[in-house]
Amino acid sequence: MYQSGMSTREIGKFIERILGNTYSPTTISHITDVVKEDIEKWHTRPLQKGYSVLYLDGLYVKLRRDTVEKEVIYVVLEVNEEGYREILDFFVGG
Missing domain, CATH: 2.20.25 (N-terminal domain of TfIIb)
Incomplete structure (x- = not known):
C-alpha cells in the first residue's frame, strides 16, 4: 500500500476498517521501513x-x-x- 502511494494515515485507516485494529502513522511508518529492509535483503540474496x-x-x-x-x-x-x-x-x- 505504501509503495503504491498511500500515506501512512490512509494505510492506518484501511487496516482499521479491514482488521479492526488501530495503528498510529508512526507505527505504520516503522512497519514499512522494516518491510522495505526485508525486501531489499530478498532482492540481493544469492x-x-x-x-x-x-x-x-x-x-x-x-x-x-x-x-x-x-x-x-x-x-x-x-x-x-x-x-x-x-x-x-x-x-x-x-
Whole structure:
C-alpha cells in the first residue's frame, strides 16, 4: 500500500476498517521501513547457478505517484527439476 502511494494515515485507516485494529502513522511508518529492509535483503540474496526453466512476465497495475498510472511489474519465475516454482525477482518497470 505504501509503495503504491498511500500515506501512512490512509494505510492506518484501511487496516482499521479491514482488521479492526488501530495503528498510529508512526507505527505504520516503522512497519514499512522494516518491510522495505526485508525486501531489499530478498532482492540481493544469492541465487543458484542454474535453473531448469525461467519465465519472464509482466503484470500491469495502477500505481499512485503524482498521478495514478498503470505501470508494469516485471516478474522472474523459475521452475526447478522437481516442478516447484519460485519467484526469483520482481521490479517495477518504467
